[in-house]
Amino acid sequence: MTEARLVRNQMPVRTAVAARDTYQAYRADLRRDFFNACGYCGDEDERVDSVVYHIDHFAPKTKFPTLETAYENLVYACRYCNVSKSDHWIGNDAAVSHDGTRGFVDPCSDAYEQHLVRKESGAIVGATELGKYVVKRLKLNLIRHELLWQARRARRLRRDVEQLLALLESRGEDEGSDHHKLLKRYRALNEAIEDYELRAHA
Numbered sequence: 001m002t003e004a005r006l007v008r009n010q011m012p013v014r015t016a017v018a019a020r021d022t023y024q025a026y027r028a029d030l031r032r033d034f035f036n037a038c039g040y041c042g043d044e045d046e047r048v049d050s051v052v053y054h055i056d057h058f059a060p061k062t063k064f065p066t067l068e069t070a071y072e073n074l075v076y077a078c079r080y081c082n083v084s085k086s087d088h089w090i091g092n093d094a095a096v097s098h099d100g101t102r103g104f105v106d107p108c109s110d111a112y113e114q115h116l117v118r119k120e121s122g123a124i125v126g127a128t129e130l131g132k133y134v135v136k137r138l139k140l141n142l143i144r145h146e147l148l149w150q151a152r153r154a155r156r157l158r159r160d161v162e163q164l165l166a167l168l169e170s171r172g173e174d175e176g177s178d179h180h181k182l183l184k185r186y187r188a189l190n191e192a193i194e195d196y197e198l199r200a201h202a
């Protein structure tokens with residue numbers, strides 16, 4: 001079975017939300033619209049209680065203060081991507097995020113997944129010159145992004161394995177059968193891969 005390898009598991013979509021006084025007040029809206037994941041690398045926030053996710057200003061607020069509370073300019077981001085992105089911006093126009101080879105791509109635009117791809121290993125690479133610039137600037141080639149993606153895949157596979165084991169049991173299949181042994185070994189492997197995640201967060 002071939003699995004689609006998107007940089008993010010789901011495309012974030014900014015829904016229409018009521019205007020709020022501070023950008024921090026949009027946290028819950030952003031978390032929902034970005035499916036609990038960093039808009040840039042796709043790392044999920046669900047298992048990182050100790051790490052508070054950041055709210056990134058796509059066009060930096062230091063350069064474009066009028067966009068500080070504009071929801072369309074906000075990105076739910078892990079601290080690695082947000083800190084790497086910092087106040088970088090090409091030019092002086094908030095509406096021009098890149099020149100074709102340098103700059104950033106709005107993570108909520110369809111173009112994002114065209115400039116960046118996820119390899120079989122889980123590594124994020126640039127598919128275009130601009131994509132390569134984004135990878136370098138946001139440090140999307142950090143090993144943690146690869147490991148966390150592998151851990152997410154392992155968790156999904158493990159859910160499949162649990163369902164298969166439950167099915168075998170419902171059919172009254174012998175606990176010592178080859179099916180059972182194979183699935184249990186597979187489950188143990190997945191658990192080992194999940195350990196990567198803990199190390200990536202360390």
Ligand SMILES: [Zn+2]
Binds near residue numbers: 077
């Ligand atoms: Zn990130």
